[in-house]
Amino acid sequence: MTAHPTPIRRALISVSDKTGLDALAAALAARGVEVLSTGGTAAQLRKAGLSVRDVAEVTGSPEMLDGRVKTLHPRIHGGLLARRADPAHVAALRDHGIPEIDLLVVNLYPFEATVARGAGYDDCVEMIDIGGPAMIRAAAKNHGDVTVLTDPADYPAFLEEIEHQGGATTPAFRRAMALAAFGRTAAYDAAVSTWLASALEQPAPPTRAFAGRLAQPLRYGENPHQRAAFYTDGSDRPGVATARQVQGKELSYNNINDTDAAFELVSEFAHRAGHAGGAACVIVKHANPCGVATGDTLRDAYVRAFDCDRTSAYGGIVAVNQPLDGPAAEAICEIFTEVVIAPGADAAALKCFAAKPNLRLLLTDALADPAAPGLSLRQVAGGLLVQDRDADLLDEGALRVVTKRSPTPAERADLLFAWTVAKHVKSNAIVYARGGATVGIGAGQMSRVDSTRIAARKAADMAEALGLDASPAKGAVVASDAFFPFPDGLITAAEAGATAVIQPGGSLRDQAVIDAADAAGLAMLFTGRRHFRH
CATH class of the missing domain: 3.40.50.1380 (Methylglyoxal synthase-like domain)
Known part of the structure; x- marks a missing residue:
């Protein structure tokens, strides 16, 4: 040379x-x-x-x-x-x-x-x-x-x-x-x-190649001893990769990962029946939603999401499904927030966020289509796992009432809301919801009954913090991302005050779980779909 x-x-x-x-x-x-x-x-x-x-x-x-x-x-x-x-x-x-x-x-x-x-x-x-x-x-x-x-x-x-x-x-x-x-x-x-x-409709060709273009080198990865960089894949899917960063410090590896999780979930609320045009807010911490809510305004949705788990929301990621306005920005700025991502922001919101120069504000101009096809990749020792991204949207016509009691219209609306959220929670996932807002989330546990208990405990803790007379889990509905393998998880939810459940079904012990629901007076829907998220 x-x-x-x-x-x-x-x-x-x-x-x-x-x-x-x-x-x-x-x-x-x-x-x-x-x-x-x-x-x-x-x-x-x-x-x-x-x-x-x-x-x-x-x-x-x-x-x-x-x-x-x-x-x-x-x-x-x-x-x-x-x-x-x-x-x-x-x-x-x-x-x-x-x-x-x-x-x-x-x-x-x-x-x-x-x-x-x-x-x-x-x-x-x-x-x-x-x-x-x-x-x-x-x-x-x-x-x-x-x-x-x-x-x-x-x-x-x-x-x-x-x-x-x-x-x-x-x-x-x-x-x-x-x-x-x-x-x-x-x-x-x-x-x-x-x-x-x-x-050629070949989902598993004999050789696959993947490529990305450097968007930015990162100071480090999940931990300071890990080198990292962020690459884009050339697609125009709205999200963290295509967003404009209006202000704030450089995004970190964890910021990007968590912001993606928040935006993908909040984008569901532009497409799900009953929520088109309605305000929605998602707060994420460590890739799991800790609060999700809908509301008449973005401020209302944010406050309701925040009240699900105020402790975890500190230093979290906030995603909304509508352009930010002044009242929503003021509420978000009341605590320390790492990243806010939204389709847009008005002048009042931009002025409010400007007073928090370290807050990272990302604007996407659009929401992501949750039904759009795409691939999900994960590296394992010696190889890559490649699958379709989970673009499945709930087919309400395929829902089955399997209990003696059918859910009320209000319960049904909350069941659909909770199911949407559970799809984006790490498995085993349990979501308690009431009135279009999460009130308790149990994520990432090895046992589904433990997730059920954690979600109920989160609801009880917030009741105490908010000075409520009773846990918001009382009268709430519950979504489970996969079937209950035993009645114990469902019984735990019933003891916490839940009135209705949505789950995929498909367990060998489905009938025992249905019997437990009937005994507790719960309504239960089977979706026939599972949403594991690892």
Whole structure:
């Protein structure tokens, strides 16, 4: 590898995205760099008054097959791959009249954008770039001598580099650009293979590739001794990855994880029957909701969510399903809150939050569609677990009343609310709800009966803190993310004062659980769906 700065004497430029092209080429021309180019790129450069040599002149072959073949030629790849310090390579270039190429500037056909706009199969296939990735890989492999640029965002750094190095690039810069280049081709191939698997309806192709683009390096991960970074996947799904951060400190690893959990849950309340247009608020701590409520206003929804568990809400994440207003912002700012995420915010809300400069405010402009398809990934030792994201929405027509007593309309509304929340609580999950607000949440326990007891205890604790005469669990409904394997959990809920239950059913002991519900006078619905969340 060349250990000193390498001068740029000849460049090949062939780009789909013309951003920054004229300024880059002008800077090269000012240094006397010969520019080779193709098709539309060459035409734009000439229009800008720059001298360009056609690749076809170098190869001695015309572009053909509607542009599918233009740079796939030994006179191009030889110029990219030849090691300058190897006498045999230098001799081969001389013998075959192949010019050295010191700089490659290529960005690829807009395949991802073509897929994103819903283009047909054949149109997507035509946007699969062949020559571009081949040249990028060649130049990146030979980064000891060749500089490769694959992103217009890297042009300013390159121009600064050649300014400081007198028209050359250092080995460190070339290595950094090679890393970016291989990352780009890997991401491009991943996008193609992912699209093809979807187009062919192959949920488990023999090989899968996943790619992300760096959104921000993070100070550390879950703990200070863990290195971390945040990557986006290129999708336009509203949420923490696409939000605008209006104010506050840099997001941490845990902030991002918890904010995603909060926003995904609050987005359910723009889509669930009976709540379209209604205000909803979610407060999350350590990826679990500690308070969820609906209300006539965002302030009302926030206060009701806060009253579910005031202790856990301190230092939590707040998500709402409507643009923030002044009264809601004032209520949120009464305690320390790490992050607030919302579809928008009015001037009064922005002014209120500005007085809390450390509070991170994220605006998304829209809610996420909970029914939208997508993948969920988790790494395990030696592999990846890949599944569809849990995009299942409750089919109310599939609900079964399995007890002697049917739920009242008020109970039914609360059962649907509690079921929506339970879907987003770590298993084993138990949610007590009343009047469109959670009053007790039991999360992440090894035993379902323990989750039931914890949720009831949370409700009793808040009754004491709020000076209530009785626990809000009395008269509440209960949702369980999976079936009760024994009657004990249901009996515990009944003893806490619950009047109705919603659960998937499907246990070998369903009848024993139904009998216990009947004995306690509870109404119970079976959904036929489970929502484990680990």
